[in-house]
Amino acid sequence: MTDHHESNTGPAECGPSQPDRRTFMATAAGVTAALVAPGVIMHSVAGPRTEAVTSDVRWGLLVDTAKCADGCSACIEACDRENGLDLQTQPSGAQPTRWENQKSVWIRKVKLQDNQTGRVTNLPLMCQHCEHPPCVDVCPTGASFKRADGIVLVDRHTCIGCRYCMMACPYKARSFVHEVMSNQLTRVPRGKGCVESCTLCVHRRDYGEESTACVDACQAAGHEAIIFGDLKDPESPIRMRLAELASRQIREDLALNTGVRYAGF
Amino acid sequence: MKRIVYREWRVPPARYWSLLGILASVIGVAALAFAYMEHEGHWVTGMSNSVVWGVPHVFAVFLIISASGALNVASIGTVFRKPLYKPLGRLSGLLAAALLVGGLLVLVLDLGRPERLVVAMTTYNFRSIFAWNIFLYTGFMAIVIAYLWSMADRKGDPYNRAIGIVATFWRLALTTGTGAIFGFLVARQAYDAAILAPMFVVMSFAYGLAIYMLVLMFSFKEDDRPIGNRILFRLRNLLGIFVLSVFYFTLVYHLTKLYGAKNYDLVGWLLLDGGIYTFLFWVGWVLIGGLIPLGIIYHPIHGRDRNWIAAACGLVIVGGLSSLYVIIIGSQAYPIQMFPGQTILESGFFDGVQGAASSYSPRIPEVLLGFGGVAVALLVTAVGVRVLQFLPESLADEVMPPDEEASGRAAVGAQA
Numbered sequence: 242m243t244d245h246h247e248s249n250t251g252p253a254e255c256g257p258s259q260p261d262r263r264t265f266m267a268t269a270a271g272v273t274a275a276l277v278a279p280g281v282i283m284h285s286v287a288g289p290r291t292e293a294v295t296s297d298v299r300w301g302l303l304v305d306t307a308k309c310a311d312g313c314s315a316c317i318e319a320c321d322r323e324n325g326l327d328l329q330t331q332p333s334g335a336q337p338t339r340w341e342n343q344k345s346v347w348i349r350k351v352k353l354q355d356n357q358t359g360r361v362t363n364l365p366l367m368c369q370h371c372e373h374p375p376c377v378d379v380c381p382t383g384a385s386f387k388r389a390d391g392i393v394l395v396d397r398h399t400c401i402g403c404r405y406c407m408m409a410c411p412y413k414a415r416s417f418v419h420e421v422m423s424n425q426l427t428r429v430p431r432g433k434g435c436v437e438s439c440t441l442c443v444h445r446r447d448y449g450e451e452s453t454a455c456v457d458a459c460q461a462a463g464h465e466a467i468i469f470g471d472l473k474d475p476e477s478p479i480r481m482r483l484a485e486l487a488s489r490q491i492r493e494d495l496a497l498n499t500g501v502r503y504a505g506f
Numbered sequence: 507m508k509r510i511v512y513r514e515w516r517v518p519p520a521r522y523w524s525l526l527g528i529l530a531s532v533i534g535v536a537a538l539a540f541a542y543m544e545h546e547g548h549w550v551t552g553m554s555n556s557v558v559w560g561v562p563h564v565f566a567v568f569l570i571i572s573a574s575g576a577l578n579v580a581s582i583g584t585v586f587r588k589p590l591y592k593p594l595g596r597l598s599g600l601l602a603a604a605l606l607v608g609g610l611l612v613l614v615l616d617l618g619r620p621e622r623l624v625v626a627m628t629t630y631n632f633r634s635i636f637a638w639n640i641f642l643y644t645g646f647m648a649i650v651i652a653y654l655w656s657m658a659d660r661k662g663d664p665y666n667r668a669i670g671i672v673a674t675f676w677r678l679a680l681t682t683g684t685g686a687i688f689g690f691l692v693a694r695q696a697y698d699a700a701i702l703a704p705m706f707v708v709m710s711f712a713y714g715l716a717i718y719m720l721v722l723m724f725s726f727k728e729d730d731r732p733i734g735n736r737i738l739f740r741l742r743n744l745l746g747i748f749v750l751s752v753f754y755f756t757l758v759y760h761l762t763k764l765y766g767a768k769n770y771d772l773v774g775w776l777l778l779d780g781g782i783y784t785f786l787f788w789v790g791w792v793l794i795g796g797l798i799p800l801g802i803i804y805h806p807i808h809g810r811d812r813n814w815i816a817a818a819c820g821l822v823i824v825g826g827l828s829s830l831y832v833i834i835i836g837s838q839a840y841p842i843q844m845f846p847g848q849t850i851l852e853s854g855f856f857d858g859v860q861g862a863a864s865s866y867s868p869r870i871p872e873v874l875l876g877f878g879g880v881a882v883a884l885l886v887t888a889v890g891v892r893v894l895q896f897l898p899e900s901l902a903d904e905v906m907p908p909d910e911e912a913s914g915r916a917a918v919g920a921q922a
Contacts, residue, residue, distance in 0.1 A: 332547070
């Protein structure tokens with residue numbers, strides 16, 4: 242009330258300085274609006290990010306190895322672009338062969354041959370987003386964690402870089418950032434001395450986008466060997482395809498219930 | 507038997523400060539190596555995404571399990587009531603604490619984010635044996651300090667045995683926990699064996715005792731303090747038993763692996779075809795760390811010679827480092843078997859193409875960091891014995907308490 246009263250009586254008392262003050266107030270309001278508005282707008286646009294992830298969904302992938310083409314690396318290139326891994330540069334002085342084993346790889350192609358039958362299979366291999374991830378079990382600080390929607394991630398703020406999760410991962414899916422970071426994408430923050438792996442393009446999940454970079458690239462390349470979707474939704478394309486195809490998990494003997502399934506081998 | 511008198515280490519100052527100077531130099535160089543690795547990132551090491559733990563972990567694990575083993579000597583005196591070992595207890599406790607400090611430093615300084623140690627100390631995932639180990643290590647340190655107090659202070663004497671018993675169980679838990687870090691990893695074939703936990707316990711007995719004996723013999727020789735044959739030969743015989751036990755566990759470990767057809771390739775690779783790992787297994791682990799020390803210990807003439815006994819201790823230590831190199835690094839180098847019955851023709855991430863093992867060659871900075879841990883352990887010990895009364899004036903036979911249970915055998919041993 243006092244403020245209101247003062248503001249009413251103020252102009253009469255202000256005299257000649259009134260226009261200056263009015264201008265100042267207007268400018269200040271404008272500047273404030275200019276500074277605050279983008280944040281408010283972003284906040285409203287990024288609404289879904291503020292909602293807690295629920296276990297109503299479980300994100301996963303189905304790889305149909307019969308469709309995975311020999312020599313194709315579209316998924317790898319797309320993953321690298323999506324997550325800024327293509328920005329990795331070999332530190333000066335690093336030995337090229339060793340660096341190949343030190344740079345981060347989130348998805349790679351593997352070509353197998355059956356010892357008995359000679360049948361050759363190609364497949365992409367990445368974090369399998371296990372229901373019972375060994376990396377999460379062994380992480381001393383809890384930096385390795387599984388989201389309610391099944392995505393296994395590393396909290397880069399609490400990762401101490403002990404690499405025990407890399408020792409524990411049965412899929413060799415994790416990479417350690419061996420070098421000082423000079424180039425990275427805002428949507429995928431990375432940092433020297435932390436462990437990282439496939440996030441199932443979690444930034445897309447959080448913006449409510451469909452699919453992952455590797456799936457899109459595979460589709461664009463005309464192979465459609467990878468399907469992304471909700472493993473819990475019986476109507477989802479991935480579930481319907483899983484119902485048709487015989488599929489398996491890699492290292493099924495460990496009973497980790499992986500979120501990535503493979504068909505055709 | 508006389509009263510055991512403990513005195514500070516009284517080596518001439520020039521010699522003492524030279525020793526400290528050498529150790530401090532090694533630590534200084536290790537600190538520079540750490541600064542370099544921390545500044546540049548781990549690409550300057552030989553470690554990679556395939557072999558994620560390298561030489562620093564070999565040194566760290568070696569020092570940590572040796573710390574636990576070094577405390578054994580005190581436990582034998584206190585918990586198992588062997589009066590002969592009582593005078594050895596204080597050095598045992600000091601060495602245990604010093605080795606643990608050295609090992610933990612190496613472990614922490616090799617982290618990708620060593621500055622986040624506070625995160626590791628405040629944020630826990632209790633499903634992780636690693637998190638449990640943080641408590642086991644810090645608890646060990648506290649218990650050893652209490653143990654030392656109970657040994658050195660009259661007021662602590664009534665609690666000595668109780669603390670000793672706690673320390674014994676704690677150290678067993680600690681080494682079991684360290685072995686379990688590897689033993690509970692189902693992902694990698696060579697690790698996935700619970701026997702690694704007790705094997706680490708037995709290894710700790712051998713390596714810890716070997717380090718203890720070397721430190722004891724060196725410090726006594728430098729200060730012209732006598733060590734009688736009775737106690738020295740007892741320790742020597744004990745070392746022999748521990749080395750034999752390591753052999754037994756090594757044998758059972760490999761037999762356990764061989765029992766499953768899925769591991770034939772692994773055992774064949776390790777024992778015959780694994781390059782440096784095969785060499786280190788047979789030459790380092792078996793020959794240098796086992797057969798030669800056993801040959802010395804049980805040799806009728808060399809086994810009585812102090813220089814030979816010291817050599818046996820040194821060889822056990824070299825063998826221990828070799829064993830851990832094979833266990834920690836060799837087990838990572840062997841490719842993870844993700845596709846049984848299939849041969850990997852091509853891979854974008856070194857998945858064992860045509861069964862090939864991952865390569866790893868240690869780089870100088872990581873080796874220096876490891877040596878730095880050893881130097882820290884020795885520096886703490888050297889300062890400890892100099893400023894406090896850890897070392898008995900004499901361990902000569904006539905000074906040492908009688909060991910009732912084995913007095914007959916010890917007498918025979920001393921005569922032989």
